[in-house]
Amino acid sequence: MISPETLVFGVLAALGLISMVATFMAVMERDLLKAVLFSAVQSTAYAFMFYILMAPDILLVYVPVAVGLYPAVILFLIKKTERFEGGEEE
Amino acid sequence: MRRAYKYAVLVAMIVSTLALALAVSAGGLGYALPFPAVRNLAYWYLRTTYNPFMPKFTASAPEAVTAIVWDYRGLDTLFETSVFFLAIIASMALMRGIEVKAPKSINLSKYGMSAIVKTVTKITVAIILAASASIALHGQLTPGGGFQGGATAAVAPLVIIVIFSLYFAVSSGIKKKSMLTLRTLGLLGIGVTSFAVIVAGLILGKAAYVFQNQPKEAAPIGFPSHILGVPMGGTLLFFNIFEFLAVAAGFTIVFLLLSVPEESVRKVLEGGEGHD
Amino acid sequence: MIDVNAFLFSVLVFSLIMNLGISLYGIFWRPSLVKKIIALTILGDTANVLAIVVGYRAWIAPNRPPIPPVLTTWKPTATDLSKFSSLAVDPLPQALVLTAVVIGLAVTVFLVFLTIQVYRLHGTTDVRKIAKLKG
Numbered sequence A: 001m002i003s004p005e006t007l008v009f010g011v012l013a014a015l016g017l018i019s020m021v022a023t024f025m026a027v028m029e030r031d032l033l034k035a036v037l038f039s040a041v042q043s044t045a046y047a048f049m050f051y052i053l054m055a056p057d058i059l060l061v062y063v064p065v066a067v068g069l070y071p072a073v074i075l076f077l078i079k080k081t082e083r084f085e086g087g088e089e090e
Numbered sequence B: 001m002r003r004a005y006k007y008a009v010l011v012a013m014i015v016s017t018l019a020l021a022l023a024v025s026a027g028g029l030g031y032a033l034p035f036p037a038v039r040n041l042a043y044w045y046l047r048t049t050y051n052p053f054m055p056k057f058t059a060s061a062p063e064a065v066t067a068i069v070w071d072y073r074g075l076d077t078l079f080e081t082s083v084f085f086l087a088i089i090a091s092m093a094l095m096r097g098i099e100v101k102a103p104k105s106i107n108l109s110k111y112g113m114s115a116i117v118k119t120v121t122k123i124t125v126a127i128i129l130a131a132s133a134s135i136a137l138h139g140q141l142t143p144g145g146g147f148q149g150g151a152t153a154a155v156a157p158l159v160i161i162v163i164f165s166l167y168f169a170v171s172s173g174i175k176k177k178s179m180l181t182l183r184t185l186g187l188l189g190i191g192v193t194s195f196a197v198i199v200a201g202l203i204l205g206k207a208a209y210v211f212q213n214q215p216k217e218a219a220p221i222g223f224p225s226h227i228l229g230v231p232m233g234g235t236l237l238f239f240n241i242f243e244f245l246a247v248a249a250g251f252t253i254v255f256l257l258l259s260v261p262e263e264s265v266r267k268v269l270e271g272g273e274g275h276d
Numbered sequence C: 001m002i003d004v005n006a007f008l009f010s011v012l013v014f015s016l017i018m019n020l021g022i023s024l025y026g027i028f029w030r031p032s033l034v035k036k037i038i039a040l041t042i043l044g045d046t047a048n049v050l051a052i053v054v055g056y057r058a059w060i061a062p063n064r065p066p067i068p069p070v071l072t073t074w075k076p077t078a079t080d081l082s083k084f085s086s087l088a089v090d091p092l093p094q095a096l097v098l099t100a101v102v103i104g105l106a107v108t109v110f111l112v113f114l115t116i117q118v119y120r121l122h123g124t125t126d127v128r129k130i131a132k133l134k135g
Helices: A004-028 A032-052 A056-080 B002-025 B040-048 B064-072 B074-094 B115-137 B146-153 B155-164 B166-171 B176-204 B235-258 B262-275 C004-029 C033-055 C078-087 C091-122 C127-132
Strands: none
Touching (some): A004 B002, A004 C033, A056 B235, B074 B235, B146 B155, B155 B166, B166 B235, B235 C091, B262 C091, C091 C127
16 A cells, blocks of 8 residues: 555656656657657646646646747747757758 | 666766765764754744734835845846846847848748637636736735746747747737837836935935835835735735836737748848948 | 665656766757757756655555645644645655756757857857857
């Protein structure tokens, strides 16, 4: 029988590991569009963390900013500049 | 080869994370996380944020975060707002000389996505704006406030630009100039609210402070704490409304500038060099 | 004897610290300016989550979680207030992070405009190529 406390902290630990994998993939990916997608996955994990860590105010400001506006701004940037890191696809 | 190396690094990082966590939870640092209690400062904030038994110390808002943002640490937030103001101004200075306007005699229905998407977007934009206003106006009672509501409202112009095209947004009134006016209005409102009590004190001949919300021991005037029995948090309501305007309009200006087509920007830049 | 809850919470804290390291690698070593901006946003977000984690408090019983710092009654008694302050998490980091998220987006947008300007002038966002340019 798992206690509620262990369950909640287990979800937190899983979110931490998910965000770590997503951050790693975002930083290592050469296709910048895919990097933005991985960054959005990391933001979603952080949003759930804010919810579980009892910060509803931060959740309300973080969801529009980090899941909505950040990817949109970076996508505008990629559209206006270049898509692949280190020149075009080899 | 490179790929295998990459995943090996990732697995090594996960394993070292688990190992470090095991070491700490086994008592490696002498204590365990999370800490059992919050600090004394947090106790003070939590005790006084809405406390009818200590009328000289309370901020009279059941929401402790909004009370800290605009009352306990209001001056801090004022300077944060000026950083926000300067960042937007710097972005506009980089794009100076570039006008955000629709070409004359343009068929707006040719731009953007299909009619179904546009109809759904109209409903969605109305819902987004209503939700953001609710978040901002109930900031002193429930989680929310000016920053949250403003960030949520800024999603609406972005959706309009993406779904309907920039020209539709400009011709339906989301212009750079009107947004700049709204933003200035918000910033002016923040300034007026922060000096309102001290001006009232000067007129009435009583002591008062800048950024004062509720009456204090040495400064006996302040904003009303309740209206019709509902806690209003005094200045917090006004700060939330004006910050909502400033944040939403500021981000809208940036999105308008970001979505200007690159060809027209280059035309302006090259034309400017030719005249010099 | 290892406390399972403390272990799981420490996994969260150390994965956040690893995120700080990965995003610093992205800022310093990746050549693309766009990638540097993405890594910078991740760095800022991770610092914000760490601040919230500092303000979190342990559960007083296995089925009694801490509560958000929002009082849910308009006419509190003294018992309500002492219960509130003994259960709620720290509101101060939340207030600081709240403004930091919005300001972070504004500053990021400024960096985005700078990067677009660099691309207009030099035709590349690769810092290795920009460093070789003269004049």
